[in-house]
Amino acid sequence: MYDVVLTRLAPDAHSAADSFARTERDGLTDSDLRILLGSFCAIAAVENAVAAPEIQVKTGRQTFMIRTGQKKLMLYDAVHRELPAFVVGVDEAMAELDGSAPAGRDASVHQHAADARTQAAARLPPVRPGAVASKPRLVAMGAAACALLGLLIFWRMEQRPAGLPAGFQAIQPAESAGLQAALVGVYLTGNQPGQHGIVFISTGDVKLFELMALAPPRIVYASGRLGRVGTKLVLATDQPGGAIEITNRNALIYGGAVYRRIP
Numbered sequence: 149m150y151d152v153v154l155t156r157l158a159p160d161a162h163s164a165a166d167s168f169a170r171t172e173r174d175g176l177t178d179s180d181l182r183i184l185l186g187s188f189c190a191i192a193a194v195e196n197a198v199a200a201p202e203i204q205v206k207t208g209r210q211t212f213m214i215r216t217g218q219k220k221l222m223l224y225d226a227v228h229r230e231l232p233a234f235v236v237g238v239d240e241a242m243a244e245l246d247g248s249a250p251a252g253r254d255a256s257v258h259q260h261a262a263d264a265r266t267q268a269a270a271r272l273p274p275v276r277p278g279a280v281a282s283k284p285r286l287v288a289m290g291a292a293a294c295a296l297l298g299l300l301i302f303w304r305m306e307q308r309p310a311g312l313p314a315g316f317q318a319i320q321p322a323e324s325a326g327l328q329a330a331l332v333g334v335y336l337t338g339n340q341p342g343q344h345g346i347v348f349i350s351t352g353d354v355k356l357f358e359l360m361a362l363a364p365p366r367i368v369y370a371s372g373r374l375g376r377v378g379t380k381l382v383l384a385t386d387q388p389g390g391a392i393e394i395t396n397r398n399a400l401i402y403g404g405a406v407y408r409r410i411p
Contacts, residue, residue, distance in 0.1 A: 150176045150245070152184065153204040161187040164201035178246065181205070185238045189219050193334040193410055197347040198355060207245055214241070218339050218410070232341075312384045313391050318375045327374060327381070330397050335407035346392070346400060346407050354383070354392075356402075 154171040157164050161184050176184070188203060195201075196216060203214040204226060211226040215233075221241045222233040234244055243249035319327070331348040347355040354372060372385040372392075382391040389403035400407040 150181050151206040152176055152181065154201070155204070156199040156201040157188070157203065160184070161201075161203065162191070164191050164195045164199040166199050168199075168201075178242065181245070182238060182242055185214070185221060185241055188214070188216050189221060189238060191216060194332065194347060194349065197334050197345065197357065198349055205245060207247070209247060212245065312373070312375075313377050313382065315377045316375050316382070316384055317377070318373060324374045327394075331394065333409050335400050335409050337405045337407055339410075344405065344407070346402065 152173045154161060154168075154173070156166055156168050157171065158168055159171050159173070173184075184203070188201075191201070201215075205212045205214060213224045213226045213229070215222045215224070220235050220237060222235050223241060223244055224233045225231050234240070236244065240249065328348070334345060334347050336345045337343045342358065345357050347357070349355065372383045374381070374383055376382065377391070381394040383394065384391045393401040395401060398409040
């Protein structure tokens with residue numbers, strides 16, 4: 149049996165939104181949880197990126213925090229969130245949750261991991277007298293956390309940004325509304341941890357995020373406006389990355405990186 153908490157999710161996990169209340173569902177069976185996780189995987193990409201829903205599952209041995217993306221599940225240790233996630237399908241997730249996967253893993257895999265850790269440790273430079281061995285790792289983790297906290301940005305497109313690129317010409321409201329509707333969706337630079345994404349939302353909002361970020365982001369509000377620079381269609385912003393170039397409805401360029409629409 150599993151005790152489950154759903155955050156920013158409907159009770160059946162078929163949809164996600166900031167307005168959904170936190171829901172607790174205790175005593176779920178394997179079959180119940182499998183259905184719930186299957187629904188979670190199928191959530192629309194825009195809903196998932198905007199609401200950032202989560203499912204917490206307590207198994208009796210361990211508590212997992214689960215997110216979804218690209219129709220996969222990302223299982224985190226709820227206590228040690230700094231550890232990497234298992235990115236798996238529903239069947240593999242259930243095996244992790246019910247304990248059969250850890251128990252059934254081949255002993256050679258564990259030995260290989262131990263050998264790799266031993267080799268990595270042997271390559272580390274010696275610790276200077278008086279230094280704390282774990283300090284470099286703590287400094288690196290702190291720097292990574294600070295970087296992650298600044299990566300999620302929201303802004304409203306209705307307001308005029310503080311600065312506009314040279315040659316910027318605003319487009320007519322009627323055309324702007326049609327373009328915003330056509331651009332609604334999620335765009336990614338890639339599907340690996342650390343890649344970045346842009347979400348165009350039907351209300352006219354835009355959201356920048358880092359795929360599978362492990363730390364809660366610091367939210368920053370900014371503004372943007374649709375227009376053209378020469379023949380290029382752009383969303384002018386007051387952010388350091390500058391304007392988002394809209395090459396077509398399936399591709400954007402921001403900060404020198406190409407973002408492609410996902411299904």
